[in-house]
Each structure stands twice: as C-alpha cells, then as structure tokens.
Amino acid sequence: DARVTQTPRDKVTEMGQEVTMRCQPILGHNTVFWYRQTMMQGLELLAYFRNRAPLDDSGMPKDRFSAEMPDATLATLKIQPSEPRDSAVYFCASGGTGGLTEAFFGQGTRLTVV
Amino acid sequence: QKEVEQNSGPLSVPEGAIASLNCTYSDRVSQSFFWYRQYSGKSPELIMSIYSNGDKEDGRFTAQLNKASQYVSLLIRDSQPSDSATYLCAVNDQGAQKLVFGQGTRLTINP
Numbered sequence: 001d002a003r004v005t006q007t008p009r010d011k012v013t014e015m016g017q018e019v020t021m022r023c024q025p026i027l028g029h030n031t032v033f034w035y036r037q038t039m040m041q042g043l044e045l046l047a048y049f050r051n052r053a054p055l056d057d058s059g060m061p062k063d064r065f066s067a068e069m070p071d072a073t074l075a076t077l078k079i080q081p082s083e084p085r086d087s088a089v090y091f092c093a094s095g096g097t098g099g100l101t102e103a104f105f106g107q108g109t110r111l112t113v114v
Numbered sequence: 115q116k117e118v119e120q121n122s123g124p125l126s127v128p129e130g131a132i133a134s135l136n137c138t139y140s141d142r143v144s145q146s147f148f149w150y151r152q153y154s155g156k157s158p159e160l161i162m163s164i165y166s167n168g169d170k171e172d173g174r175f176t177a178q179l180n181k182a183s184q185y186v187s188l189l190i191r192d193s194q195p196s197d198s199a200t201y202l203c204a205v206n207d208q209g210a211q212k213l214v215f216g217q218g219t220r221l222t223i224n225p
Binding site for chain 2: 043095107
C-alpha cells in the first residue's frame, strides 16, 4: 500500500556524530516535507522540496543541517555535528501537485543525541 | 508570518458526547484545510480535508469551514475513548505551497 517510509525508526547517537535520516515518499508525489516535533515546539517545518528542487529550508539551522533529494524516491536529512538539542522526532511527509494538496506522514525517526 | 491558532487544551469530553475542536487562521486567501489526528508516539494521520464553506461529514466526523470568519472546526459525534489524541489543524499556504500547522489540541475522552 502507498505510504511514506522513513529510516531509521530510532537513532541514538553521541554528540558530535553525523546523523542521516532517509525518506521514501509515496510514488508519484512530487512534494516532500521535513518536519521536527518536540513537546515544546510542536511541529516545525525544516525544509521542503518540489520536483526534487528545494523550495525553502529556512526552518533549518544552516550550519549543521542539510537536506537533499538525490532522486525522486529518496530524500535525506543530515545533521553534522549532532547536538543534544537536536533530540526530537523527525517526520517526512509527501504530497502531490497543486495548491489543494494534503500531506501524508511517515512513521518518523526518533533521534536521541547524548 | 501566516499563523494557525488552536486551543492547546487539554479538552476533556465524556464518552458519547460531541467533541468540538476549533482553529483560526490568518491567511485570508487559503483554500485548503485539513485535520490530522496524532496518537501519542505516532505520526500525524490525515482524517479530514475541506475546501468549501459549510460542513463536510465523514462518519462520526464533521469538518466545518467559514472562510469569512477564517475559522475551521472539527466535530466528533458519539466520542469514543479511542478518539483521545492530539488533533492538528493545517492550512495550505497558497503562496509558499506548504502546509502551516497549528500547535494541536489534546483531546481526552473519559469513559
């Protein structure tokens, strides 16, 4: 069935290490969003892509976060170096074209930086 | 900054009653509105979409939209304990082509 797939589901890493999260959007969807969710901040939009091109990444800390879409079936979010304040659940969501589109979320990656 | 506002709750409703969740938005030109349900430890799940003024019903759920008042709501009839979750309102930002989410309302249905 059609779903957004994220890997890994859980990640525990030490401060300073590189973390890479991956997302496979729903086949045919051309918009991919990366969100971060914490208890304090709620759901924050980090970056999003349309047709693999970045539309906006102003929600990301530029010095340590990067997001890419190497092809239509893969989006990546990388943190280097990771810090304890990056601990959160990171969601990928995908949607179709047009202004009316809804977004469908993956299961999320729970990141813990110790 | 385009905003979506929700009462964070918690909202407690007895089982079998109607739960009413409200959302206001700042972008007057928004055309698409969504309600997501998020269980604790899970990802947001789309449960309703609404694009036109008025009511849209799907089972026990009714979404209501009033564009003049920039207000969208979700009614849950015959509330069940399984409806206990956080409900997120999302509005499409036409210009930026992205969804703007509210902070969510935590709903608890008491048996």
